[in-house]
Amino acid sequence: MKKNINKISILGATSWGITLANILSENIKDIVILTRNDIETRRLQKEKHIKRDKIYKLKNNISISNNYEEEIFDTDIIILAVPSASIRENLNSIHDFITNEKIIISAIKGFEYKSEKLISDYILEETKINKKNLGVISGPNISSEIYDGLPATTVIGINKEYEEIIREIFNTNNFRAYSSNDLKGIEVGGVLKNIFAIGAGIIQQYDLGTNAMAAYITRSLFEMNKVIVFFGGKESSTFGNSGLGDLITTCFNGKSRNNQLGVLIAKGHNISSAQKKINGIIEGINSTKIIKNLLSRKDIETPIISEIYKVLFESKDPKIGIKDLMDRDYSRE
Numbered sequence: 001m002k003k004n005i006n007k008i009s010i011l012g013a014t015s016w017g018i019t020l021a022n023i024l025s026e027n028i029k030d031i032v033i034l035t036r037n038d039i040e041t042r043r044l045q046k047e048k049h050i051k052r053d054k055i056y057k058l059k060n061n062i063s064i065s066n067n068y069e070e071e072i073f074d075t076d077i078i079i080l081a082v083p084s085a086s087i088r089e090n091l092n093s094i095h096d097f098i099t100n101e102k103i104i105i106s107a108i109k110g111f112e113y114k115s116e117k118l119i120s121d122y123i124l125e126e127t128k129i130n131k132k133n134l135g136v137i138s139g140p141n142i143s144s145e146i147y148d149g150l151p152a153t154t155v156i157g158i159n160k161e162y163e164e165i166i167r168e169i170f171n172t173n174n175f176r177a178y179s180s181n182d183l184k185g186i187e188v189g190g191v192l193k194n195i196f197a198i199g200a201g202i203i204q205q206y207d208l209g210t211n212a213m214a215a216y217i218t219r220s221l222f223e224m225n226k227v228i229v230f231f232g233g234k235e236s237s238t239f240g241n242s243g244l245g246d247l248i249t250t251c252f253n254g255k256s257r258n259n260q261l262g263v264l265i266a267k268g269h270n271i272s273s274a275q276k277k278i279n280g281i282i283e284g285i286n287s288t289k290i291i292k293n294l295l296s297r298k299d300i301e302t303p304i305i306s307e308i309y310k311v312l313f314e315s316k317d318p319k320i321g322i323k324d325l326m327d328r329d330y331s332r333e
Contacts, residue, residue, distance in 0.1 A: 003076070003103075003161075003162060003165055004076070005028060005076045005077060005165055005169055006028070006029075006030060006074075006076055007028070007030035007031075007032070007074055007075050007076055007077075008024055008028055008030070008031050008032075008075065008076065008077045008078075008079065008169075009032050009033075009034050009071050009072055009075040009077070009078050009079070010024075010031070010032070010033050010034065010078075010079045010081055011034045011078060011079065011080050011081060011082060011090055011094065012033075012034070012080065012081035012082035012090070013033050013035050013036075013040060013044055013050055013064075014050075014052075014081050014082065014083075015050065015052045015053070015056050015143045015144070015147070015280075016081050016107055016141075016143045017033060017079075017081030017082075017107075018033065018050060018056040018057075018058055018147070019056065019143045019146050019147045020079060020081060020107060020137075021033055021058065021059070021062050022058070022059050022062070022147065023146070023170065023172055023175050024169060024170065025059050025061055025062055026172050027168065027169045027170075027171075027172070028169055029061065030063075031061070031062045031063070032062070032063045032064065032065055032071050032075075033058070033062060033063070033064045033065075034065060034066065034068060034071060034094070035064060035065070035066045036066065036093075037066055038066060040066070041064055041065060041066045044058070044064045045064050048060075052279060052280060053144055053255065053279060053280070054144055054147075056143075056147055068093060068094045068097055069096075069097050072094060072097040072098065072102070073097065075102065076102070076103060077102070077103045077104075077105060078094070078098070078102055078103070078104045078105070079104075079105045079106075079107055079137075080104065080105070080106045080107060080108055080119075080123070081107045081108070082108065083108070083110070083281040083283070084108050084109070084110025084111060084112065084113065084119060084281075084283055084286065084287075085110075085113055085281060085286065087108060087112050087119060087122065088112060088113075088114065088122075091122075091123065091126050091127070092126075095126060095127060098127050098129060100128075100129055100130050100133070101130075101133070102129060102133060103133045103134075103135065103158075103162065104123055104127065104129060104133065104134055104135070105134075105135040105136065105137055105156065105158070105166075106119045106120055106123060106134075106135070106136045106137070106187070107136075107137050107138075109138060109187075109190035109191055109193075109194055109283055110191060110194070110283040110286060110287050111191065111286065111287060111290045113286050113290070116290045116293070116294065118184075118187055118188070118191070118231070119136075119187065120134055120136055120183055120184075120187055131159075132159040132161060132162075133159070133162075134159075134183070135156055135157055135158035135159075135162070135166065135183070136156070136157045136158075136183050136186050136187045136190075137154055137155070137156045137157075137170075138154070138155060138157075138186050138187065138189060138190035138241070138242035138246060139152075139153060139154035139155050139190075139241035139242050139245055139246055140152065140153065140154075140241060140245040140246045140248065140249035140250075141154055141246070141249075142249060142253055142255050142256070144255060145255075146174075146175060149174050150174065151174050151175075151176075152174070152175055152176070153175075153176045153177070153178065153241050153245070154170070154175070154176075154177050154178070154241055155177070155178045155179065155180055155186055155240055155241040155242050156170065156177055156178070156179050156180070156186075157179075157180050157181065157182055157183035157184075157185075157186040157187065157242075158179060158180075158181070158183075159181065160181055163179040163181075166179060167179050178240075178241060180237065180240070182233055182234045182236070182237045184228070184231050184232045184233040185228045185231075185233025185234045185235075185236070185237025185238070185242070185243070186233070186237055186240075186242040187233075187242075188224075188227060188228045188231045188233050188237075189224060189228060189233075189237055189238065189240075189242040189243035189246060189247075190242050190246060191283075191287050191291070192220075192223075192224045192227060192228075192247075192287075192291070192305075193224075193243075193246040193247045193249075193250050193251075194250065194258045194282075194283045194284035194287055195258070195284045195287055195288045195291065195305055195308055196216075196217075196220040196223075196224070196247055196250070196251065196304065196308075197247075197250035197251055197256050197258035197259045197262065197284060198258050198259070198261050198262040198265070198284050198288070198308055198312070199216060199220070199262060199304060199307075199308050200213065200216065200217075200250070200251035200252070200259055200262060201256075201258070201259040201260060201261060201262020201263040201264075201265070201266065202262040202263070202265060202266040202311070202318045202322075203216055203262075203322075204254075204259070204262070204263060205262070205263045205266035205267060206266055206318075206319070206322075208322075213251065213252075216251075216304070217247060217248065217251055219303075219304060220247060220251075220304055221238065221239075221243070221244060221247060223302045223303070223304055223305060224238055224243055224247065225238040225243075226300065226302065227291065227295070227300070227302065227305075228243070230295070230298065230300060257278050257279075257280050257281070257282045257283075258282055258283065258284035260274075260277075260278050261274050261275075261278060261282050261284065261285070264277060264278070265311060265312070265318060266318055270315070271285060271312055271313075285312065288305065288308055288309050288312055288313075289309065289312075289313065291305060292305060292306065292309040303325055303328060304325065307321040307322075307324065307325055308321075
């Protein structure tokens with residue numbers, strides 16, 4: 001049975017949250033941005049924009065509120081568009097108002113840091129919603145480009161029952177949404193590309209050439225596939241929007257904060273000094289630590305992830321990391 005979607009609430013007045021709100025407002029009349037508090041609500045109601053890497057303006061038909069109980073009561077879909085570091089706090093703020101029939105879609109590419117759980121697993125544990133009502137959105141989605149109306153695609157992992165209606169509400173002239181039932185594969189691909197983007201930034205800064213970048217992306221994709229399968233995802237997701245698509249975008253796009261981190265690391269910065277120069281949350285830092293720890297306990301070999309971890313957390317010289325990757329034992333492809 002096809003579900004009617006009349007209202008969508010987006011938790012997070014972020015660049016991605018506002019971009020998604022603008023997209024969805026083309027197909028859904030009742031869109032609300034849920035803010036953190038009265039101060040943020042009043043400011044956004046007055047200014048109708050936020051300033052991040054650029055100014056993101058809200059379309060006029062989008063409302064702003066921090067009255068969670070009132071807004072979520074008649075909401076059909078809740079989209080979580082906050083940094084992974086604040087998902088615990090944000091989910092706690094709306095937890096009591098989420099009922100079983102609500103659809104929750106995570107637009108977060110990371111882990112819940114304290115529990116080291118994937119965001120989807122953390123949502124299921126904390127909200128007790130029906131598993132079929134949980135979705136994730138991921139893909140080659142630089143928010144500034146999509147906000148400007150440049151063509152882009154995405155993929156939404158959702159139960160088959162909701163695939164058609166979810167595609168309908170997300171698709172616009174310049175934003176094409178695909179769907180899949182592989183939530184884990186889509187989510188893990190989105191997490192991993194942030195890690196690999198750090199290494200890509202290092203390669204760019206050292207000007208190692210397109211051959212090196214092609215080799216790096218190829219081997220990163222190999223590791224991505226291994227990790228996706230480990231988490232229970234499908235190999236097909238590795239080569240889709242949330243895998244290869246997102247990997248290419250973040251490895252080549254200087255607007256990616258994870259890519260920028262790699263560039264600054266190659267220039268001699270540590271994590272702390274690099275973060276001060278980058279505007280926004282760098283999801284790849286915590287994701288690298290968590291993924292490395294999880295895979296180490298399972299004895300899963302991911303050389304690139306391991307070297308990025310050593311560069312970030314053990315002060316390893318990136319040039320030595322590159323040399324060590326090139327000096328590994330020869331093997332078949």
